[in-house]
Amino acid sequence: MTTPTTTPMATTRVAQDLVLELLVNGEPTRRLVPGHRSLLEFLRDELRLTGTKHGCDVGDCGACTVLVDGEPRLSCITLAADCAGTAVETIEGVAVGGVLDPVQAAFDAHVAAQCGYCTPGFVMTLRHLFADNPDATESELRTALGSNICRCTGYVKILTAARDAQRRIQAAR
Amino acid sequence: MLPFPRFSFEAPDTVAEAVRLSALPRAMLLSGGTDLLPSVKHRLFQPDVLVSTRRLRELRGVREGADGGLTVGAGMRLSELSRDAQVRLRFPALAAATASVATPTIQRMGTLGGNLMLDTRCMYYNQPAGWRAALGGCLKCEGTVCHVAPKGAGCYAAHSADTVPVLHLLGAVACFATTSGDLRIPVAELYGDDGRTWLNSPPGALLVSVDIPDAKAPIAYRKLRQRGAIDYGLVLTAVTREAEGFRAVISAVGPRPIEVSGATAEALVDAALAVVQPLATHQQAVPWRRKMVKVELRRAIGELG
Numbered sequence: 001m002t003t004p005t006t007t008p009m010a011t012t013r014v015a016q017d018l019v020l021e022l023l024v025n026g027e028p029t030r031r032l033v034p035g036h037r038s039l040l041e042f043l044r045d046e047l048r049l050t051g052t053k054h055g056c057d058v059g060d061c062g063a064c065t066v067l068v069d070g071e072p073r074l075s076c077i078t079l080a081a082d083c084a085g086t087a088v089e090t091i092e093g094v095a096v097g098g099v100l101d102p103v104q105a106a107f108d109a110h111v112a113a114q115c116g117y118c119t120p121g122f123v124m125t126l127r128h129l130f131a132d133n134p135d136a137t138e139s140e141l142r143t144a145l146g147s148n149i150c151r152c153t154g155y156v157k158i159l160t161a162a163r164d165a166q167r168r169i170q171a172a173r
Numbered sequence: 174m175l176p177f178p179r180f181s182f183e184a185p186d187t188v189a190e191a192v193r194l195s196a197l198p199r200a201m202l203l204s205g206g207t208d209l210l211p212s213v214k215h216r217l218f219q220p221d222v223l224v225s226t227r228r229l230r231e232l233r234g235v236r237e238g239a240d241g242g243l244t245v246g247a248g249m250r251l252s253e254l255s256r257d258a259q260v261r262l263r264f265p266a267l268a269a270a271t272a273s274v275a276t277p278t279i280q281r282m283g284t285l286g287g288n289l290m291l292d293t294r295c296m297y298y299n300q301p302a303g304w305r306a307a308l309g310g311c312l313k314c315e316g317t318v319c320h321v322a323p324k325g326a327g328c329y330a331a332h333s334a335d336t337v338p339v340l341h342l343l344g345a346v347a348c349f350a351t352t353s354g355d356l357r358i359p360v361a362e363l364y365g366d367d368g369r370t371w372l373n374s375p376p377g378a379l380l381v382s383v384d385i386p387d388a389k390a391p392i393a394y395r396k397l398r399q400r401g402a403i404d405y406g407l408v409l410t411a412v413t414r415e416a417e418g419f420r421a422v423i424s425a426v427g428p429r430p431i432e433v434s435g436a437t438a439e440a441l442v443d444a445a446l447a448v449v450q451p452l453a454t455h456q457q458a459v460p461w462r463r464k465m466v467k468v469e470l471r472r473a474i475g476e477l478g
Contacts (some may be wrong), residue, residue, distance in 0.1 A: 035182030
């Protein structure tokens, strides 16, 4: 092992592997990772946070969407090493104390999932949209949902849930 | 499963260090990664080291340039660019072109620099390694035959960067850092005629910023694509009307964006049809794409008002 880095939240070279320090759902996390490890593999295989789904693997489908410093990222085409010093939020970090957030609650209320594989990605995309633009218009909402694909094609229920989530968030302001 | 091949990762703090690292054998610069990393998964590139530009402060921000223009950092995310007040006020066509890239999430990841340095694309090239192996590869990767033009000697993979037709018309200049000093290349001269060697910037050069001179006339931009999101363009069209007539840049129809001009709208369309030859680089029928060059150009002229 190398000497631990003196700078917090830094990446240091250790042969092929790097020391990666970051926050995952608020938890300080420190692991050795190889340079070619995707953020998706890091979350699912090393941290066992399997709520983030492995879909197309090339950034087309949005199933692996997580938030990095509040910004949506396709974790399958993001390198874990490139997230040093960031705060990552996954679907596991969304509900607080077992209470669903408004987006999750609206998806639940409208049964906006068929197989459910795409749902964590949709929830993360919508969490970002409503944090960034809580008064998003119908057009902005539909444009934002263009980042994610549902192959059960349940888009009507997803749109209904998204509009309801927006109302819940606006009502809570 | 499309695992990454093994490579190492560097995230330098300075442009000088980034340029030194990117000059190493089999090193590649990594910006948003939205095109490069899928291609690495497909083994279109096999880098030994990826050099991240994420920590380079010099690549960030929009500032006033010379002659009333703007200097835009190459590391600006596409979503930052399309929402920037100065960009929207002074270069609305650039904001529109930027907002047409892929999906909102990809616009939050991808950068202006990455868009300018985007690889050329073809349906025989942007495929998983096993798919390509079944055909024996192609001229651009692993093979000896172009499946688009088997009798030709060149590669016709299509330039697909959404921001480039507008930047070309605006007279923008790409500013690079290299191990042998800074280098300025007009966007209009940045791309070449072969899909394998389409970039005229030297290998390892780091795009730092793009200088955009003050816009002289409005520009209309159109992107023809299969769906309203995610897809690359089938025909990209930017057109402007100047004192001498119309000038247009048409892209996604070959390795290099093509500039044409005409005194009248009809002369412009005729000039375009004489030189723009879409080939079978996309799944959509070639005669239809050729017809759509004319249709998209007329629509863009109409949008100029």
